Amino acid sequence: MKPLDEIEKMIEPYEKIFLLGCNxxxxxxRTGGEEQIKEFYKKFSGKKKITGxxxxxxxxxxxxxxxxxxxxxxxxxxxxxxxxxxxxxxVQTVAALTGKIVIPALNTLFSGQVERIGVYHELCKFxxxxxxxxxxxxxPIAICxxxxxxxxxxxxxxxxCTLLPGRECVWYLILDRAKSLGLLDLxxxxxxxxxxxxxxxxxxxxx
Amino acid sequence: xxxxxxxxxxxxxxxxxxxxxxxxELDDIWNSLxxxxxxxxxxxxxxxxxxxxxxLASSVILLQRTPIEILYQLECKKKNKSAVMxxxxxxINVGIRSVVVxxxxxxxxxxxxxxxxxxxxxVTELVRIMKTLERGKRDIFGQVVDFDGKLFVGLRxxxxxENLEPxxxxxxxxxxxxADFIQLMPSLNINSIKRIAEFAKSxxxxxxxxxxxxxxxxxxxxxxxxxxxxxxxxxFLEELKSGRADEAxxxxxSAMISExxxxxxxxxxxxxxxxxxxxxxxxxxx
Numbered sequence: 269m270k271p272l273d274e275i276e277k278m279i280e281p282y283e284k285i286f287l288l289g290c291n292x293x294x295x296x297x298r299t300g301g302e303e304q305i306k307e308f309y310k311k312f313s314g315k316k317k318i319t320g321x322x323x324x325x326x327x328x329x330x331x332x333x334x335x336x337x338x339x340x341x342x343x344x345x346x347x348x349x350x351x352x353x354x355x356x357x358x359v360q361t362v363a364a365l366t367g368k369i370v371i372p373a374l375n376t377l378f379s380g381q382v383e384r385i386g387v388y389h390e391l392c393k394f395x396x397x398x399x400x401x402x403x404x405x406x407x408p409i410a411i412c413x414x415x416x417x418x419x420x421x422x423x424x425x426x427x428x429c430t431l432l433p434g435r436e437c438v439w440y441l442i443l444d445r446a447k448s449l450g451l452l453d454l455x456x457x458x459x460x461x462x463x464x465x466x467x468x469x470x471x472x473x474x475x
Numbered sequence: 476x477x478x479x480x481x482x483x484x485x486x487x488x489x490x491x492x493x494x495x496x497x498x499x500e501l502d503d504i505w506n507s508l509x510x511x512x513x514x515x516x517x518x519x520x521x522x523x524x525x526x527x528x529x530x531l532a533s534s535v536i537l538l539q540r541t542p543i544e545i546l547y548q549l550e551c552k553k554k555n556k557s558a559v560m561x562x563x564x565x566x567i568n569v570g571i572r573s574v575v576v577x578x579x580x581x582x583x584x585x586x587x588x589x590x591x592x593x594x595x596x597x598v599t600e601l602v603r604i605m606k607t608l609e610r611g612k613r614d615i616f617g618q619v620v621d622f623d624g625k626l627f628v629g630l631r632x633x634x635x636x637e638n639l640e641p642x643x644x645x646x647x648x649x650x651x652x653x654a655d656f657i658q659l660m661p662s663l664n665i666n667s668i669k670r671i672a673e674f675a676k677s678x679x680x681x682x683x684x685x686x687x688x689x690x691x692x693x694x695x696x697x698x699x700x701x702x703x704x705x706x707x708x709x710x711f712l713e714e715l716k717s718g719r720a721d722e723a724x725x726x727x728x729s730a731m732i733s734e735x736x737x738x739x740x741x742x743x744x745x746x747x748x749x750x751x752x753x754x755x756x757x758x759x760x761x
Contacts, residue, residue, distance in 0.1 A: 414551075414552065414578045414579075414597070415597065416578070416597040416598070416599075417597055417600075418597055418598075418599035418600065418645070418648060419599065419641065419642075419644060419645035419648060420641050420642060420645060421578045421597075421598065422577060422578060422631040422632065422633045422660055422703075423578065423633070423703050424633060424636060424703075425633065425635045425636060425703045425704035426635070426636055426637055426638075426704070427636060427637070427638055427641075430703035430704070437641075439641055440638070440641050443640070443641045443644065456644055456647075456648065458599065458603070458648060458651065458652060460600055461595055461596050461597060461600055
């Protein structure tokens with residue numbers, strides 16, 4: 269969640285606000301579910317006119333969001349801006365479908381593995397060129413701070429990463445697991461760095 | 476004479492000085508080392524502050540003043556493939572042939588501030604790129620490169636690890652992509668140094684070791700960030716506290732160098748970056 273004063277600053281110019289939450293990832297992370305929307309409503313209903321709210325099923329999915337928005341069309345139309353409690357994909361989908369001013373209430377960090385509520389791990393960078401078979405299910409692109417795809421770097425001391433203190437070197441983990449699975453030769457293969465899809469080649473997957 | 480030739484005759488001595496922040500600083504450092512050029516075979520620049528003159532520019536300026544052998548530290552960090560390629564092309568065009576590839580220096584405050592780490596290539600791939608250029612006369616974009624020389628390329632290995640197996644696998648891979656040598660980072664773990672050196676030599680790689688000068692307790696702390704896992708022994712630190720830095724360094728460096736000679740190292744890098752006055756004394760004596 270963004271700091272409250274930052275949100276207040278962004279919504280300041282607008283009188284009427286609509287609140288839109290996310291019943292998927294943001295609800296799991298407790299940053300954009302029913303509870304958080306209610307909490308925000310309580311805090312701001314005296315300061316701003318809240319025209320309405322909805323916790324959309326999946327704000328990143330145009331199909332379901334379109335259906336959800338139909339239920340609150342009047343309240344959305346009345347608002348000057350929509351405060352969106354979803355990831356960046358959700359915020360942009362809301363903007364595209366409503367044509368309204370959108371204000372992100374969250375800072376999207378990553379799409380991660382849930383260990384428990386409040387503890388999430390970034391394990392995938394969505395590089396579009398998955399090497400997890402060769403690296404026995406551990407991604408060096410996502411976990412290694414220098415993204416070494418060929419082995420441990422010079423910042424490893426006693427098998428630990430000194431750039432991210434407290435973490436095991438991802439390559440020590442990979443080679444250890446590869447050895448136990450009998451896949452050491454596969455893990456030791458030379459590989460080129462991943463070619464990231466940058467801003468000039470936006471990813472669009474079409475059948 | 477290039478480093479590759481030197482090591483065929485004797486253990487090469489490379490001195491490490493800091494990348495300066497101004498040209499005047501570069502002049503001052505170089506002037507302080509005047510008259511000692513017969514005491515070392517090559518010079519390398521180490522980055523000790525987040526902002527300084529570009530190390531490549533420093534190398535070029537120095538080469539214009541004196542025909543010195545430079546061991547260039549080529550970092551992967553913060554460069555995309557195009558920037559890496561430009562740096563490599565500049566290196567070969569200004570006559571630098573000896574290069575040690577490293578991930579790059581991380582300054583804690585910079586890293587903590589969330590400075591983004593661009594890692595288009597890792598060290599292994601960068602060596603491969605350089606060696607492909609040497610053999611195939613083409614850069615990674617397929618353009619012809621007018622280059623007939625030989626590159627002497629190495630990578631850093633940190634001996635401060637108990638389990639050396641993953642590092643030995645990497646060394647094998649370094650050889651496969653065409654590396655000529657490894658540079659062992661400073662360590663007091665002689666057993667580890669020996670085992671890595673023996674393995675690297677068995678793979679056909681030359682081995683350079685590194686020792687660093689430690690003029691003060693504060694310097695020791697900054698070194699442990701540049702060279703993870705390196706901590707001077709407590710008795711050495713005691714000597715620093717009692718104001719005997721020169722003697723302590725001289726005896727430590729002499730002991731390490733004689734150990735390296737026994738192991739059969741190809742070269743030794745004496746890193747005096749940030750303490751060039753002490754470096755002058757040490758290379759004069761050692």
